[in-house]
Amino acid sequence: MPKSIRFFIHNRWNGSIAVPTPVISSSGERTDHEADLTQTLALAETWRSTGLPGAFITADLTTTYKIGAVCLVRCNLTNNGLFKIRVGNTADFSTNLYDSGWVERKRYYSDPEINIAQSSEFFPDGLPISDMQKRIQQQVIAIALPSEVTARYVRIDFDDTGNANGYMEVGYVYAGKILEPSNDLMYNWRMQREDFVRDGQATCGQYWSKSVYNKTLMTLTMAPQPESDLTSYWLLLESLVSINCEFIVSLIQRSDTLLYTTTIYGKWSQVPGNTQIAFKTYGLSMLIEEVVD
Numbered sequence: 588m589p590k591s592i593r594f595f596i597h598n599r600w601n602g603s604i605a606v607p608t609p610v611i612s613s614s615g616e617r618t619d620h621e622a623d624l625t626q627t628l629a630l631a632e633t634w635r636s637t638g639l640p641g642a643f644i645t646a647d648l649t650t651t652y653k654i655g656a657v658c659l660v661r662c663n664l665t666n667n668g669l670f671k672i673r674v675g676n677t678a679d680f681s682t683n684l685y686d687s688g689w690v691e692r693k694r695y696y697s698d699p700e701i702n703i704a705q706s707s708e709f710f711p712d713g714l715p716i717s718d719m720q721k722r723i724q725q726q727v728i729a730i731a732l733p734s735e736v737t738a739r740y741v742r743i744d745f746d747d748t749g750n751a752n753g754y755m756e757v758g759y760v761y762a763g764k765i766l767e768p769s770n771d772l773m774y775n776w777r778m779q780r781e782d783f784v785r786d787g788q789a790t791c792g793q794y795w796s797k798s799v800y801n802k803t804l805m806t807l808t809m810a811p812q813p814e815s816d817l818t819s820y821w822l823l824l825e826s827l828v829s830i831n832c833e834f835i836v837s838l839i840q841r842s843d844t845l846l847y848t849t850t851i852y853g854k855w856s857q858v859p860g861n862t863q864i865a866f867k868t869y870g871l872s873m874l875i876e877e878v879v880d
Contacts, residue, residue, distance in 0.1 A: 661758030668747030776807035
């Protein structure tokens with residue numbers, strides 16, 4: 588069965604499960620936008636470079652860990668901007684266990700592809716609203732390594748000289764393992780973006796809406812999971828993450844000919860319910876909501 592879901596839940600960059608805490612540095616940082624803010628779960632706390640040329644951010648994990656993916660959340664890299672990810676055991680990255688080379692930041696759908704998507708099975712009722720289209724185009728950047736490597740250092744370089752902001756910005760970085768369950772999703776999973784998150788602001792005693800964001804909700808049930816998987820990683824995952832911690836999840840719609848993919852930074856609305864449906868076999872139902880900031 589093709590694997591349609593990936594969980595990024597074992598982050599070594601932020602130090603939550605790494606001892607001692609990784610050391611984060613960069614090419615330069617602006618006041619109140621230090622590099623180590625990429626370790627915090629609050630997306631409003633971001634790293635910002637002092638300029639565009641030669642911008643990079645790096646982590647010394649202080650010891651070696653298994654790294655299977657690197658993700659960037661709330662990154663202002665523009666469409667067609669370039670980034671490079673290197674993972675290795677030399678502090679100067681003279682040799683690397685993985686080097687992505689320069690990769691172009693692409694929206695999942697270009698504007699012409701958005702129009703083509705109207706005939707896609709994923710949008711049976713036509714295109715989403717224009718604001719939603721932009722959210723589709725601005726995915727979390729997730730790079731999966733061809734295979735896991737055991738490394739101490741991670742570095743992300745940027746080449747985005749046309750960025751109108753005049754600086755690079757990253758809210759959160761993930762560097763760690765990928766969980767791809769051996770038994771995939773059940774049919775009839777749902778992903779919706781009808782919810783609104785309102786950012787309120789008070790003025791003269793009056794409460795009014797300053798911003799409105801579309802928030803993604805994922806509802807899904809995993810295919811029957813063997814008890815060995817439940818005890819080897821599902822129960823640990825549910826205990827470590829619970830409903831208080833964010834994580835990254837990537838979902839691909841393989842029944843759609845366009846292979847629509849979305850990757851979100853979110854959290855469980857409630858801890859998944861583990862239901863025994865047969866001898867040593869369990870069903871897991873999940874509700875995941877995107878975190879917007």
